[in-house]
Amino acid sequence: MNEMSAALIVTTGAQPCARLQGPWTLAHYAQLARNVAPPTIPADCLDASGLTELDTAGAALLVKLLGADTLCRILPDASGLSSERRALLLAVAAAMVSREAPPPVVSRWTDGLALLGERVLAGWRQWVLLLGFMGLTLSTLAVSIPRPRRWRITALVAQMQQCGLNAVPIVALLTFLVGAVVAFLGATVLANFGATIYTVDLVAYSFLREFGVLLTAILLAGRTASAFTAQLGSMKVNEELDALRTQGLDPIELLVLPRLLALVLTLPLLTFIAMLSGMVGGAVVSLLSLDISLAQYLTIVQQVPVQHLLVGLGKAPLFALLIALIGCLEGFKVGGSAQSVGEHTTSSVVQSIFVVILLDAIAALFLMEMEW
Numbered sequence: 001m002n003e004m005s006a007a008l009i010v011t012t013g014a015q016p017c018a019r020l021q022g023p024w025t026l027a028h029y030a031q032l033a034r035n036v037a038p039p040t041i042p043a044d045c046l047d048a049s050g051l052t053e054l055d056t057a058g059a060a061l062l063v064k065l066l067g068a069d070t071l072c073r074i075l076p077d078a079s080g081l082s083s084e085r086r087a088l089l090l091a092v093a094a095a096m097v098s099r100e101a102p103p104p105v106v107s108r109w110t111d112g113l114a115l116l117g118e119r120v121l122a123g124w125r126q127w128v129l130l131l132g133f134m135g136l137t138l139s140t141l142a143v144s145i146p147r148p149r150r151w152r153i154t155a156l157v158a159q160m161q162q163c164g165l166n167a168v169p170i171v172a173l174l175t176f177l178v179g180a181v182v183a184f185l186g187a188t189v190l191a192n193f194g195a196t197i198y199t200v201d202l203v204a205y206s207f208l209r210e211f212g213v214l215l216t217a218i219l220l221a222g223r224t225a226s227a228f229t230a231q232l233g234s235m236k237v238n239e240e241l242d243a244l245r246t247q248g249l250d251p252i253e254l255l256v257l258p259r260l261l262a263l264v265l266t267l268p269l270l271t272f273i274a275m276l277s278g279m280v281g282g283a284v285v286s287l288l289s290l291d292i293s294l295a296q297y298l299t300i301v302q303q304v305p306v307q308h309l310l311v312g313l314g315k316a317p318l319f320a321l322l323i324a325l326i327g328c329l330e331g332f333k334v335g336g337s338a339q340s341v342g343e344h345t346t347s348s349v350v351q352s353i354f355v356v357i358l359l360d361a362i363a364a365l366f367l368m369e370m371e372w
Contacts, residue, residue, distance in 0.1 A: 017045040042119065046081070048081040051080065163265075164269060175211070178280060209311050227327070327352065
């Protein structure tokens with residue numbers, strides 16, 4: 001008999017020893033899986049002098065029979081095993097250990113507290129990172145302003161077109177529809193008190209102070225912040241950012257500043273367009289459903305103090321600054337995969353919308369207390 005049958009024999013005694021015989025290869029895998037059973041007692045040594053052949057399939061089966069921990073423990077002192085086969089067994093055992101599912105975790109209320117603490121700590125770290133990135137960007141801007149040769153006018157104009165001009169239709173349409181809805185709701189409630197005429201004031205005040213800037217900022221948080229993250233993230237995945245640094249160019253100056261300035265310049269303009277579109281929507285509803293003429297509508301709107309317009313426009317640059325910084329920061333945090341690009345793009349949109357709504361609420365409370 002030129003080739004002995006493949007087998008695993010565990011001898012009993014003071015030191016149980018696992019003895020390998022025959023070929024442990026893919027061609028004999030079915031026979032091994034059928035005839036070889038896991039040992040009932042753990043082996044303390046390994047004798048591979050009778051092993052004729054070994055490949056990955058046989059090594060995986062041996063790891064499954066003996067256990068990865070047991071095999072790793074007895075391999076260094078194994079007899080009759082070449083260095084190549086020992087390395088193969090170690091590699092397969094390590095791979096199978098990493099693939100083993102972790103034991104189920106028993107859910108307890110302390111685990112919930114620990115998870116809450118981790119989330120709070122992660123949010124604090126993200127806030128600190130955003131502040132640091134803001135400082136780096138503003139310091140780079142301060143260095144670039146006195147040096148006109150370093151201004152990126154072409155990139156700035158291109159980003160203004162992408163962030164501002166291309167967003168005009170969707171901003172105008174959305175705010176027009178919201179203005180019409182606000183007028184309908186206001187008229188429905190105020191009609192019970194015979195004060196339908198105050199629907200005009202409701203639309204004007206709400207869009208000048210809140211809805212104009214808030215809706216525009218939310219739209220740009222979903223539209224522009226995601227675009228910034230995807231663009232910079234794709235550049236990082238393709239190692240274009242490393243190429244810029246290798247050429248002595250600053251990615252902050254080259255990529256972040258044009259996007260930041262474009263959004264800071266265009267968001268107030270888009271906010272003004274949103275205010276006008278919202279009041280036009282309210283005017284259409286007033287004209288068609290509330291028997292309020294256009295001249296009467298404009299007369300009431302002209303009586304609204306201009307400070308409400310300034311309050312709404314004053315929020316726009318701050319919202320634009322935060323949206324641009326969050327979008328660019330998440331782009332720089334992207335890893336080396338397409339999945340990371342998607343995750344950070346989603347994160348930038350969620351963070352931008354959350355920050356915009358939070359700051360708008362804080363500003364509304366502050367301005368109410370100041371009676372502005």
